[in-house]
Amino acid sequence: MSGQDQFQELVRDTHDSGIGYVPYFGFQISEKAPEFALYYPHVGPGGTEQPYIAPNTTPAKSYSVCYGSIWGDHWLRGLARFVRDYPVDGIYMDGTLCPGACTNASHGHKLRDSRGRVVPYFTTREMRRFALLLHATTRGQRPGMLWDLHSSGQLLGVSMSLVDVEWNGEQVWRYDPQWKVPLDVYRAQFNGRLYGMPIQYLTNQAHEYYQRDLGVTLLFDALLRPMEGLGLWQQDTFRLWRLFDEYELRGEYFTPFYAADARYRDASGQGLVSHYETPRRTVLVVSNYQGTSPVNASLDFACTPLATATFARDIRTGEELPIHDSVLKVALPAEGYRMLSVEPR
């Protein structure tokens, strides 16, 4: 059986199991690729680059490519054939749509400053063209194909206006796993809501930061994506994903804590409150992510659609919290959060 036949069978088996097939694409070329020797000198970003060696694979060095070079057209031609020949359900792009820095003179990307020093050219315009051609190449043949982009913080209209789901966060834990993402950084770099799409956040590798990270991601309608393994905390993540489906927690129902129409606030001024208003209920995300000590948050529901509600339910533990005289008290540990469902009576 040829490699093509095996892949056809793999995609078919995946579909037979009720699962979509979304293959991985990156932003590099491997030295093992047949076209490496011919192409790389013409498609690399110039300068010297430390090669990437993927863990847990046959050791091979990979190098970045510039999609503003002939590589972009070569890749698109190959992808058009790939989509024609295999019924994949989408493409997963690891940085593929992120404009890189390039100094390769053969692409016209070697710029100099007023002192004659070479400065990197960022391929933003080239990436826009590339993304539009990719759209025609993939969705032109199969409308509705999923585009899942790993953007590493590069939330740019050149690609975000086209992708369906974006994930982010690896760049945070890679440099300092203890770093707590400031809210403003989160809002700027991790906010898929700006582009009307869901966003996922790759959590720190260290599980001790898992609950703390949820305290910020959930404030922004972002789900965590586990790094590796199937330990207890990953199982908890998958349970949370299921709860999002069960409670219909979707972007169109979401209002972040900083929005002008965020009608629920913590009267103590310490906790932050984002919320989902679904056709059936309101789900509040009450977070003490910024706090280094416990907080007793107090939410006044008078003059809101929840004015007559008598209790809130913690969607993760099932615990019922009473609402007295339209006021809900929520005890939050330092850096902790709760997700509470409230149904109007």
Ligand SMILES: [Zn+2]
């Ligand atoms: Zn270039």
